Amino acid sequence: xxxxxxxxxxxxxxxxxxxxxxxxxxxxxxxxxxxxxxxxxxxxxxxxxxxxxxxxxxxxxxxxxxxxxxxxxxxxxxxxxxxxxxxxxxxxxxxxxxxxxxxxxxxxxxxxxxxxxxxxxxxxxxxxxxxxxxxx
Amino acid sequence: xxxxxxxxxxxxxxxxxxxxxxxxxxxxxxxxxxxxxxxxxxxxxxxxxxxxxxxxxxxxxxxxxxxxxxxxxxxxxxxxxxxxxxxxxxxxxxxxxxxxxxxxxxxxxxxxxxxxxxxxxxxxxxxxxxxxxxxx
DNA sequence: CGAGTTACTTGACAATCTCAAATATCTCGG
DNA sequence: CCGAGATATTTGAGATTGTCAAGTAACTCG
Numbered sequence: 001x002x003x004x005x006x007x008x009x010x011x012x013x014x015x016x017x018x019x020x021x022x023x024x025x026x027x028x029x030x031x032x033x034x035x036x037x038x039x040x041x042x043x044x045x046x047x048x049x050x051x052x053x054x055x056x057x058x059x060x061x062x063x064x065x066x067x068x069x070x071x072x073x074x075x076x077x078x079x080x081x082x083x084x085x086x087x088x089x090x091x092x093x094x095x096x097x098x099x100x101x102x103x104x105x106x107x108x109x110x111x112x113x114x115x116x117x118x119x120x121x122x123x124x125x126x127x128x129x130x131x132x133x134x135x136x
Numbered sequence: 137x138x139x140x141x142x143x144x145x146x147x148x149x150x151x152x153x154x155x156x157x158x159x160x161x162x163x164x165x166x167x168x169x170x171x172x173x174x175x176x177x178x179x180x181x182x183x184x185x186x187x188x189x190x191x192x193x194x195x196x197x198x199x200x201x202x203x204x205x206x207x208x209x210x211x212x213x214x215x216x217x218x219x220x221x222x223x224x225x226x227x228x229x230x231x232x233x234x235x236x237x238x239x240x241x242x243x244x245x246x247x248x249x250x251x252x253x254x255x256x257x258x259x260x261x262x263x264x265x266x267x268x269x270x271x272x
Numbered sequence: 273c274g275a276g277t278t279a280c281t282t283g284a285c286a287a288t289c290t291c292a293a294a295t296a297t298c299t300c301g302g
Numbered sequence: 303c304c305g306a307g308a309t310a311t312t313t314g315a316g317a318t319t320g321t322c323a324a325g326t327a328a329c330t331c332g
Binding site: 016020120 | 149271
């Protein structure tokens with residue numbers, strides 16, 4: 001690989017490290033683990049079956065059972081029957097869970113400091129480059 | 137937060153997700169966990185005391201003991217005495233570990249596909265923006 | 273020398289993850 | 303309609319990662 005691409009990969013690695021760290025910190029502030037925060041954040045967008053959570057998070061469905069168990073025990077999530085298929089359980093955030101998810105999103109400071117360094121034009125350029133990099 | 141910054145954060149979240157996924161995949165191809173791959177990659181740059189690994193990875197030193205144990209059991213890493221301080225154990229990759237670390241780095245495809253989309257000028261622009269975002 | 277600090281390990285425990293097996297339910301061909 | 307096979311979820315075993323508290327060995331400095 002050319003040195004320029006290598007440098008960019010290196011930088012992205014650093015961004016990934018910082019983002020992850022920040023995400024875990026924000027989750028911990030709400031006494032959540034990273035995995036719990038990710039599931040809750042997903043459900044805050046839209047309730048969904050266990051299987052779909054596993055698919056989005058790229059892990060085994062049996063893993064999701066435990067994570068949702070813990071979120072449910074804390075009253076942040078509930079399992080609802082799917083009217084169309086009795087095998088399926090829809091995981092949905094409770095009002096409390098929705099509040100927590102919103103708080104969590106707001107307390108993800110990652111954006112603030114690092115992006116404040118950039119002008120609006122630079123942020124636009126960054127957005128477009130990332131978009132292109134991630135594919136159409 | 138303004139909509140533009142929000143969009144950039146969203147995109148960075150996606151990049152982080154893809155990078156992480158790719159990293160785990162590359163590690164798994166070498167029968168390593170992500171944590172083991174991160175420690176091995178760190179030691180491939182430079183042997184260092186257990187404590188320093190923990191500091192770089194932002195976890196407890198007692199955690200590193202187990203990870204290095206497993207890498208050592210597979211012959212990828214060895215513990216050496218520090219001539220200057222008998223309390224300290226320097227973790228260093230074996231020749232085999234160094235080879236694995238190099239293979240691992242090369243098989244991190246993340247860069248290839250996504251960055252191939254960008255021209256050299258765009259990659260330069262991306263590099264500079266990321267650099268600025270990450271601070272001087 | 274000796275009190276306090278530092279490096280690493282150990283042990284207990286929680287969370288995450290995988291895999292295989294069990295249960296309940298759905299789907300579809302015959 | 304019935305039964306074989308597929309699908310959704312859970313359970314249980316086991317590995318790994320992570321924390322914290324305590325223990326051991328070695329360093330530092332007055």
